[in-house]
Amino acid sequence: MMGDFFMKLQYLGTAAAEAFPALFCQCETCKRAREKGGKDIRGRSGAVLDDTLMIDFPPDVYLHSLRFGIDLTKIENLIVTHSHMDHFCPVELSTASPDYYAHGMHPIHVFGNGNVGKKLENAMFGEFKKPVDFVPFQRVYGYQPFSVGGYEVTPLPALHGMGDPSEDAFFYLIRKDGKTLLYTHDTGIFFEPVFAYLKANAGHIDLVSLDCTFGKLPDGANHMGIPDNLVVKARLEEQGNVDASTRYIINHFSHNCHSIHEELEEEAAKHGFLVAYDGMTVEI
Ligand SMILES: [Zn+2]
Ligand SMILES: [Zn+2]
Ligand SMILES: [Zn+2]
Numbered sequence: 001m002m003g004d005f006f007m008k009l010q011y012l013g014t015a016a017a018e019a020f021p022a023l024f025c026q027c028e029t030c031k032r033a034r035e036k037g038g039k040d041i042r043g044r045s046g047a048v049l050d051d052t053l054m055i056d057f058p059p060d061v062y063l064h065s066l067r068f069g070i071d072l073t074k075i076e077n078l079i080v081t082h083s084h085m086d087h088f089c090p091v092e093l094s095t096a097s098p099d100y101y102a103h104g105m106h107p108i109h110v111f112g113n114g115n116v117g118k119k120l121e122n123a124m125f126g127e128f129k130k131p132v133d134f135v136p137f138q139r140v141y142g143y144q145p146f147s148v149g150g151y152e153v154t155p156l157p158a159l160h161g162m163g164d165p166s167e168d169a170f171f172y173l174i175r176k177d178g179k180t181l182l183y184t185h186d187t188g189i190f191f192e193p194v195f196a197y198l199k200a201n202a203g204h205i206d207l208v209s210l211d212c213t214f215g216k217l218p219d220g221a222n223h224m225g226i227p228d229n230l231v232v233k234a235r236l237e238e239q240g241n242v243d244a245s246t247r248y249i250i251n252h253f254s255h256n257c258h259s260i261h262e263e264l265e266e267e268a269a270k271h272g273f274l275v276a277y278d279g280m281t282v283e284i
Contacts, residue, residue: 005283012064013043016254017086039277080112082169090123158187185211212250215257
């Protein structure tokens with residue numbers, strides 16, 4: 001236990017795949033975000049728990065580490081939701097090689113689905129032309145909890161194939177010291193078996209972080225917007241996983257939501273949701 005909280009969650013990036021403003025986009029929303037700056041500058045999604053457990057390794061990790069004073073040498077474990085490029089940029093992990101780029105660095109243990117393992121291996125082979133041992137990989141499976149660095153982590157299947165049946169995307173139920181975080185993105189409204197699993201196993205959830213790629217708009221497919229988030233919230237309430245003490249944070253925004261941060265906040269506030277921004281820290 002540290003002070004009066006048990007887990008510290010820090011969002012590093014809070015955008016969808018194309019970043020927000022998007023790299024090459026000149027739409028009105030991107031223009032407004034560029035003008036506003038601050039919380040409207042969103043890198044690709046990732047987060048860190050207690051400065052040591054990283055969730056996802058997007059192409060913007062280096063920039064996030066500089067912008068928010070993240071000491072990447074403290075990262076011991078990396079859990080990856082899925083292999084899409086906005087969540088996993090394995091070639092960048094080559095810089096953790098103690099022989100070449102990172103003197104004194106310890107191994108980073110990587111946990112993820114089969115595609116994550118394959119992409120990691122290919123990236124390392126591409127870079128070093130031989131197998132490496134500084135990013136050991138462990139494949140994880142849906143509904144099979146594993147222990148890592150004092151956390152109990154359960155991968156839950158996301159509704160997020162994007163037409164690729166091999167991409168068994170996950171989101172994560174994470175527990176430590178009696179506190180529970182449900183960290184989700186890149187999923188539509190959860191699969192029924194996931195709701196059933198949460199009902200039977202999750203108990204009380206303290207913080208729910210939700211995909212909100214489409215902001216005020218509904219998606220109902222591979223992602224969510226606030227209308228979909230409300231469906232998830234109602235289901236979790238109905239089955240007793242959440243109550244008035246549970247906090248909700250919406251995350252992973254696309255410029256296609258047509259809203260900048262303050263507009264998202266205005267809408268989110270009506271439902272008691274907080275809007276994530278890059279660098280945001282919450283204590284659980
Ligand atoms: Zn994504
Ligand atoms: Zn745009
Ligand atoms: Zn994705």
